[in-house]
Amino acid sequence: GENVEQHPSTLSVQEGDSAVIKCTYSDSASNYFPWYKQELGKGPQLIIDIRSNVGEKKDQRIAVTLNKTAKHFSLHITETQPEDSAVYFCAAPYSGGGADGLTFGKGTHLIIQP
Amino acid sequence: EAQVTQNPRYLITVTGKKLTVTCSQNMNHEYMSWYRQDPGLGLRQIYYSMNVEVTDKGDVPEGYKVSRKEKRNFPLILESPSPNQTSLYFCASSLGPREQPQHFGDGTRLSIL
Numbered sequence A: 001g002e003n004v005e006q007h008p009s010t011l012s013v014q015e016g017d018s019a020v021i022k023c024t025y026s027d028s029a030s031n032y033f034p035w036y037k038q039e040l041g042k043g044p045q046l047i048i049d050i051r052s053n054v055g056e057k058k059d060q061r062i063a064v065t066l067n068k069t070a071k072h073f074s075l076h077i078t079e080t081q082p083e084d085s086a087v088y089f090c091a092a093p094y095s096g097g098g099a100d101g102l103t104f105g106k107g108t109h110l111i112i113q114p
Numbered sequence B: 001e002a003q004v005t006q007n008p009r010y011l012i013t014v015t016g017k018k019l020t021v022t023c024s025q026n027m028n029h030e031y032m033s034w035y036r037q038d039p040g041l042g043l044r045q046i047y048y049s050m051n052v053e054v055t056d057k058g059d060v061p062e063g064y065k066v067s068r069k070e071k072r073n074f075p076l077i078l079e080s081p082s083p084n085q086t087s088l089y090f091c092a093s094s095l096g097p098r099e100q101p102q103h104f105g106d107g108t109r110l111s112i113l
Helices: none
Strands: A004-007 A010-014 A019-025 A032-038 A045-051 A056-059 A062-067 A072-077 A086-096 A099-104 A108-113 B004-007 B010-013 B019-025 B031-038 B042-051 B054-057 B076-078 B087-094 B108-112
Touching: A004 A086, A010 A019, A019 A086, A019 A108, A032 A062, A045 A056, A045 A062, A072 A086, A099 B031, A099 B042, B004 B087, B010 B019, B019 B031, B019 B087, B019 B108
Parallel strands: A010 A108, B010 B108
Antiparallel strands: A004 A019, A019 A072, A032 A045, A032 A086, A056 A062, A062 A072, A086 A099, A086 A108, B004 B019, B019 B076, B031 B042, B031 B087, B042 B054, B087 B108
8 A cells, every 4th residue: 555654743834934844755656746734623624635747836935846756745835924834744645455535644733833 | 605514523432333424525526535633634524435335445444334325525534432432534526437527525533422
């Protein structure tokens, strides 16, 4: 099955600085990589995703980059704001061993310092 | 408004007392799944359903049951809850299992004493 490693587990940055969260995956056949944001008391919400036919995708202050050769993808948040404070999860698809769906990383707690 | 609704949001109960967590989605999604979230372990899939009357085990199915009698509903059943099932549970739905955005409910926090 797919194995997704996410780093760091906690990231503290000054407001206005950039934040980068990295994930690696094991299944070279994977071709869809979403990022979810989870605010306190809420369920995870998709913020951006990328498919393997592109190397980068941007949406305002958020971008995701994908390196299929190295099997890693990263979330980049620029000009961080207090509302960016949350837990972020990366995920990769897998099928096999009975399960079918997304395997999630263990999450990164992003703290934006004022 | 497109949403996944879980009930209850919070529940404290005792070992062995059967409970059901309901999940309903209004997006006509075929795929639904249940996850549990534990500190340091992230989200782990419990059960999933590809469509009505089609369910299958995920990574951590022991102690849980599900059913999918209608497309919109996917209840999670704990026949004999135990303390190690104390966790935060999320239901999700999507157009497909692997390459489609998943829509999550706001979670159900279960405490089994």
